[in-house]
Amino acid sequence: MVACYCKHNYNFKFLINHIIMVTPIDIKENAIGFIDSRIGGRKENQDAAGLRETKLGYLIVVCDGMGGMQGGSVASQLAVKKIIETVSAADHQANPSMTLTKAIRNANIAIIEEGKNNSALQGMGTTVTALLISKHSAIAAYVGDSRIYQIRNGKKVFRTFDHSMVFEMVKKKVISEEQARLSAQSNVIMKALGVTPDIEVEVSEHPYQKGDRFILCTDGFWGAMPEEEFIRYLSEKKPINNILESTANIVESIGRNSGNEYDNLTAAILEMKSNSILKEKMNRLSKIIISVLLVILLASVALNIALYTQNCENADKTHQNINSSQIESSKDTANILK
Secondary structure, eight states: OOOOEEOOOOOOOOOOOOOEEEEEEEETTTEEEEEEEEOTTSSSOOEEEEEEEETTEEEEEEEEEEOTTTHHHHHHHHHHHHHHHHHHHSOTTSOHHHHHHHHHHHHHHHHHHHHHHOGGGTTOEEEEEEEEEOSSOEEEEEESSOEEEEEETTEEEEEOOOOBHHHHHHHTTSSOHHHHHHOTTTTEESOOBTSOSSOOOEEEEEOOOTTOEEEEEOHHHHTTSOHHHHHHHHTOSSOHHHHHHHHHHHHHHHHHHHTSOOOOEEEEEEEESSOOSSOOOOOHHHHHHHHHHHHHHHHHHHHHHHHHHHHHHHHHHHHHHHHHHHHHHHHHHHHHHO
């Protein structure tokens, strides 16, 4: 049985004021970025974000907490803390993907144990997105419906797939992603830290190119507008701190105009300064196209060889016929002279 976890089931008064926390990220030669976290229309900001340089690379974590009272903020902050601690403790020979998975699982157990020790925090949980960037590649890991995007030249190269009830329907092609975003059930997630001791973490490794942008964000940030519009804002050719601030302002404006108690919103954006050591793998379509072109090329070469051979044979025959004619002509001339 899959447990469903419903977020944002609060009844807070609508608040216009917000808190902004902007933190710059400078990953030496690799990337530059910023984190922006805002309370939105809620009484408390239950999102959390953190970053740390480790022996395995630069780690960025964004979490969206859930649970009554202070549970959501405790869960998200605890998750960020435990994930950073675990990855920071690993040496440079550790496997990055396995280490990040272990870190998220450690955070999951820590949240469950904290809930057991404090009845006021029972039932708390959090989503998590984590990105570990090194010169070799970018390792992405997540649980829940907070997202990681990789954008290149205005196009989506990679995006995590939400662990939510509506996205299960998208997977089955029952509804579209836009219908899922607008659904009243969009806040029902299928996975979260703090729910069960056995948590499945999705991890993937990605090459990157100079100019690529990675965005880690909670649903309060990405869920305010259609994805195409969201990507267009984040792809604008201007300083990324301005991009992050202006996009967050648009999200807040949409939230205020909706008249609802709009969600906390948190996002981290990074722009890569160089290419990763790991290179892009050809996708299936590219492989098919190259295979077809190779077959056509080989067929063309074979045909040209066959035509060349045939032309040579015809030329030899013509030459032989000419020689035969010349010999016969010479014989006729000799006979006449006799």
